Amino acid sequence: MPFLQALYASTRTEELAKLAWDQSAKDAFLKQQFTAQHSYYQAHFPHAEFQLIELTGAPIGRAYLLWDDSHLQIIDIALSPTWRGQGIGSQLLEQWLDRADAQGLSTGLYVESYNRAQTLYRRNGFEVTGEDGVYLKMLRPANQAND
Incomplete structure (x- = not known):
């Protein structure tokens, strides 16, 4: 570890x-x-999917995702500093959202209010649905366009 x-x-x-x-x-x-x-x-989150994110066989990040019948919860995602800001997080998010859309799932996550990743999330259809002073709760409704 x-x-x-x-x-x-x-x-x-x-x-x-x-x-x-x-x-x-x-x-x-x-x-x-x-x-x-x-x-x-x-x-x-005992049923969460853990992903070790690799590039050319070397670990560069990790993610915890929880898929159920109606919702994808992105529990946590982190990339090594060297790989941040290079579009890898965008590619991963796009893959997960494509899968969620194909299954008609909404997608939710929490992000620190100061984290610049919230710009990425907003660009991908997430909206703030709550906050607690530290974290923003963000939700992206199920995309029905693929029906």
């Missing part, structure tokens, strides 16, 4: 840069938070 731990840490870099902790404290915190997140996903 070293890749997954490093990937998780990369998603918290900006946040932790603001703290006056030494690196060993940050590393311990990140390890604890990674373990907590992984355990939470396993306990609360």
Whole structure:
């Protein structure tokens, strides 16, 4: 799990840069938070699909998706910093939305209110349906155009 731990840490870099902790404290915190997140996903989403995202055989990201009869929930997606902003997330989202559309499923996700990925989600038909001060709840209705 070293890749997954490093990937998780990369998603918290900006946040932790603001703290006056030494690196060993940050590393311990990140390890604890990674373990907590992984355990939470396993306990609360036991039927979720885990995807290790690879390019030419090397891991570059991961995603947790929960498909049911009426809805796709994108639980989490993360790409390594080197691969962000290169259209890979857009391609993955397009694939998942095409599959959801083919099955007549709505798609939902949560995104941090400061995360620039929300622009990508809005561009793909997601609308904000709620917020809690940290996260925006976004929903894309089922696309019936393929019927």
